[in-house]
């Protein structure tokens with residue numbers, strides 16, 4: 043669903059597009075990142091801000107709780123959402139022979155081992171062995187011998203490069219069970235402030251350019267530059283509802299001293315973001331996207 047927009051100014055940096063800078067052109071900004079099934083958007087953010095905010099919004103898909111919810115809701119979610127969240131997820135096991143094995147999901151959702159100190163792809167295994175032979179001053183003849191042995195090796199054959207250093211080609215990891223490492227980061231609060239601000243813009247339209255929201259815009263821009271303290275302060279710590287559903291909700295409501303936007307991911311994770319001195323004029327606005335069906339609902343209640 044696209045929220046209508048007519049103003050030419052970017053809602054984050056307030057610049058108007060100029061013909062000499064393509065990054066000032068307005069583009070479609072997604073309120074909830076598309077990677078986790080967000081569909082609400084508005085053409086109200088410049089390419090530069092959208093790209094900068096997009097980089098931090100990617101952190102939402104990597105959040106450990108978001109990933110656990112995706113695991114729980116896997117059967118109800120589109121493949122592209124499941125894959126986008128799992129794509130950067132780390133897996134590991136401690137193997138008797140190879141030591142710590144780490145793996146990651148590739149674009150086809152297959153687990154691929156990552157190169158480590160003890161495990162390398164065939165090409166790098168051989169390269170490293172030849173470098174080791176160079177280091178110990180082996181003859182060209184010995185190097186050619188190892189190269190030949192490596193080329194002829196079958197699965198499970200070990201090749202002794204020098205005493206105490208052996209290599210194996212075609213390592214078979216099919217019988218190895220990898221566990222999710224659960225070391226994903228927790229999404230920083232300023233990311234949710236960005237989501238809440240874009241939702242507030244969709245609700246307030248041109249009123250979002252008001253001076254009352256200038257401090258939030260400044261904080262978001264500083265956060266894009268790496269210092270997120272000021273932006274983080276707008277968001278309270280998340281809490282959980284313990285109800286997981288393939289649904290995201292955004293709710294803006296009037297509270298004492300301002301407007302509060304709750305960002306609710308997979309119904310369970312709730313981040314309350316408070317915008318001081320912002321008036322919603324007694325309205326409460328609720329947006330719901332069903333990620334499973336792709337359906338959306340957006341309604342405003344006038345108190």
Ligand SMILES: [Zn+2]
Nearest residue numbers: 052055088091
């Ligand atoms: Zn901008």
